[in-house]
Every structure is written in structure tokens, then in C-alpha cells.
Amino acid sequence: MKKALVVFAAVLSMTSAFAQSAAPASAPAAASAPMREQHVEQRIAYLHSALKITPQQESQWNAFADVMRSNGQAMAQLYEQRKADANRTALDDMKQYAQITQAHADGMKKLVDAFEPLYNSFSPDQKKLADQTFHERQESRRHRSGKAPQSQPSPQPSKAQ
Template sequence: MKRVHHTFPPRTPNVSALMTTLALATAILAAPASAASAASPPTGAHVMTVAAHSSVESRISSLHSRLQITAAQETLWQPVAQVMRDNAGTMDTLRQTRLTNMGSMNAIDDLKSYGEVADAHADGIRKMTPVFQALYDTMSEAQKRNADQIFRGKNHHMPKKG
């Protein structure tokens, strides 16, 4: 009898991997500052939020540079950058919630939580597509070829090294 190995979603999703296709891909903070909860978030959660903000800004800057966005395209780039920020905020909030609840989640809770992450990722891509298409439609043929190559790449959402 052949043994079948099943793989299950990781307990803590890789935010970068979930934000592919720019949906990085989900406001920097998902809730307004005035809606802060009565219980203070753990200090580590704040540090992670700051790190996530820095990371998304690096991706935005890197992609802007790699796509060779012109001054004329800047007004179409800004909605792309904002969707990236919004998507990152949503994913960061979901990741923090998973981390906070990890010790008390059972298998069903874990699957539901991971499903929320997957749904948010898909929603982020749906939000990104029309704003990126508006930008893409204004690109020169050389920019389009470059964008196509970037998006075909495994890590198109990561800053280019070196």
C-alpha cells in the first residue's frame, strides 16, 4: 500500500508569499487609531506592525524603481502603492491575530484562520488588478516587457538584492 503524505498550511503564513502579485500585497494599520482596543496589544505586535510597515514601503519603493515608473505615470502609481499598503495592513493584522491566538487554537480554528488569510490574499489581488492595469496600460512596450518579467519571477514582490 502506497503511503500518502499530506501537507497542511503552515501555522504562521509567510506574509510575503501571501502577498504575491503585488497584493501585497491588503491601510498600514487595518483599524483607525481611534478604534484601539481596550486591551493593549503585546509589545511584540507593535514591533511587528512597524516592521511590516517598513517592509511594505521597501517593496513599494523597489517595485516603483524596477517598473521604471515615469513622472507622467506617478498619478496612476499612487493607487497601486495604496492598495499595496492596504493589503499589507490587512495581512499584518491577520498574522498578528493568528500569532496571538496560536496557543488556544484547535485544528478547526487554525483552518478557519488560515482561510481568512487566503481570502484576504485573494481579495487583495482583486483590488490590485484594476489599479495595476490602469498603470500597465500606460506603460511603454519596454516597461510592459519588464513588468511581465518581474511578475513572472518567483519573488516579484521582494526588493531586488544587490
């Protein structure tokens, strides 16, 4: 169960992080920010529908969605700073990467904290939907990245005696 929550949160948080690189490098920062926000909003709307959020779950959902938005904005700012600093040294590059990684970890913690009460309010069917939705999303990311899913080795054929 914990693993599902962590995977879920990672997927959601990374959604906004990956959206940062969706804009071409030549696009002005002001033009790419609305695209990122739109991507996050589309993901929020998709999840709201896919998870069949009930009116009773709206307040918990809104808290979770607000964390998604906040994480997306924080990551967007960090990526914009990184993109704007063309003269960074290797050390600067490593420090910026560490800052982005820390912000991602902090955002993940907030996302998990916001998602846990929502997930706990889900019906068994909603939990199943959530688990499937985020498992499928993770598999899709592996496929796009060229990483094959972990599979069990094939049994060795027995030799005829």
C-alpha cells in the first residue's frame, strides 16, 4: 500500500517536472509557463474524473490538487532559473541539480501527506482505480524512456535425457 502511494505521488510530482521540458528551448519563459500550468490542470482534471471523486471527497481532493499546483509552480521556477543561467559552471550545475532534487523530494512528501487522507477515504473500487491508474502511468513512463519493465526470467527448457 505504501509503495502504491509513493509511486502515485512520484508520478504526479514528476508530471509537473516533465512538463517543464515540454516547451522548446527557444520559447520564451512567459509563454512556456502557461503551458506547464495547463498541463498540471489537465492532469488534475483527468485524475478527478478517473478516480471518480465524490462530493464528500472534494475538500480532500482540493487540498491534494493545490499541492500538485504548488509543486508544479516550484519546479517550474527552478527549471526557469536553470534555463536562464547559461554561464553556469559544472559546480553550479551540480548545485542547481541538487536544489531541484531536494525540491522534488520536499514536494513528494507534501504530495503524499495530502494524498493519504484522500486515498483512505476512497471506496475499495476507487482504491483499485487509483492503483491501476498510477501503475499504468508508471509503466507508460518506463516504456517511453526505453526501459523495459522488470520481468521474470524465462524458465530454462529442460534437456531431453
